[in-house]
Amino acid sequence: MFSLKKIGAIVIGSILIAIGINFFVVPLGILDGGIIGVALIINYVFDIKIGLIMLICSIPIFVLAWFYNRELLYISVSGLLLSSYVIDFMEPYQYYFSYYIEWTPFTRAVVGGLAIGTGIGVMLRQHVSTGGMDLIAEYLSEYIKINVGIIVLIIDLLIISIGEWILPGDSFFLSLMTITAGGLATSICTLRRSEIS
Numbered sequence: 638m639f640s641l642k643k644i645g646a647i648v649i650g651s652i653l654i655a656i657g658i659n660f661f662v663v664p665l666g667i668l669d670g671g672i673i674g675v676a677l678i679i680n681y682v683f684d685i686k687i688g689l690i691m692l693i694c695s696i697p698i699f700v701l702a703w704f705y706n707r708e709l710l711y712i713s714v715s716g717l718l719l720s721s722y723v724i725d726f727m728e729p730y731q732y733y734f735s736y737y738i739e740w741t742p743f744t745r746a747v748v749g750g751l752a753i754g755t756g757i758g759v760m761l762r763q764h765v766s767t768g769g770m771d772l773i774a775e776y777l778s779e780y781i782k783i784n785v786g787i788i789v790l791i792i793d794l795l796i797i798s799i800g801e802w803i804l805p806g807d808s809f810f811l812s813l814m815t816i817t818a819g820g821l822a823t824s825i826c827t828l829r830r831s832e833i834s
Contacts, residue, residue, distance in 0.1 A: 643763045643765050645763075647765055649756070650716065650720065651722075652723060653756030654673070654724065655727045658677075658749070660730075660734040661745045661746070661752065662677065662746070663677070664735050668800040668816075669750070669796075669797075670789065670790075670795075671770030671789065671793055672695055672768070672770050674816075675690070682803070682804070687728070688722060691767070694769065695717055698769055698770075698773065699768055702772055705776060712764070712765040713766050716766050716767045720767045721767075749815055750815035751819065751821075754818060755823075755826060757789070757823050758823040758825065758827050761775065761823065774792065784824050785824075790823075797809065797812040
């Protein structure tokens with residue numbers, strides 16, 4: 638069940654997601670989509686750790702996945718546990734990254750989205766994920782024949798729209814840039830070889 642490729646995808650994907658969240662998205666106070674977006678909204682409002690919120694929010698989805706595909710569930714739980722840990726582990730280093738490297742808000746939003754989207758895409762390419770909305774997107778893509786990255790993008794748009802309504806400030810444009818870059822990166826990573834040729 639756990640090949641070396643799957644383990645590598647979980648590790649690399651988790652690190653990329655954590656980098657995108659901690660060093661690019663959170664310092665701007667903007668949102669990503671899916672479970673990460675929900676976790677960011679709760680983090681901004683209640684100051685609860687992002688990784689912990691991701692774990693809690695994924696429980697109902699994993700209960701549903703228990704009846705859908707148990708092998709995918711086990712692999713996704715592994716991806717979620719590692720990515721949640723790495724996100725919370727890297728959180729204290731936000732200050733150092735922000736202090737020593739200056740980015741424009743637009744560039745930070747786009748690079749953050751690319752890092753998160755690539756991390757998710759690397760996992761999905763090996764049929765693993767962090768669970769949450771990725772798991773739902775993977776499930777839906779089998780039935781409606783739309784690239785999983787596009788489904789993730791649609792879900793993400795819904796999340797940032799809700800976040801814009803709840804959170805103060807005008808972060809919608811930068812959040813939109815983050816999920817657009819992320820959706821594009823995920824789509825490219827999950828292209829099947831037959832779609833490329």
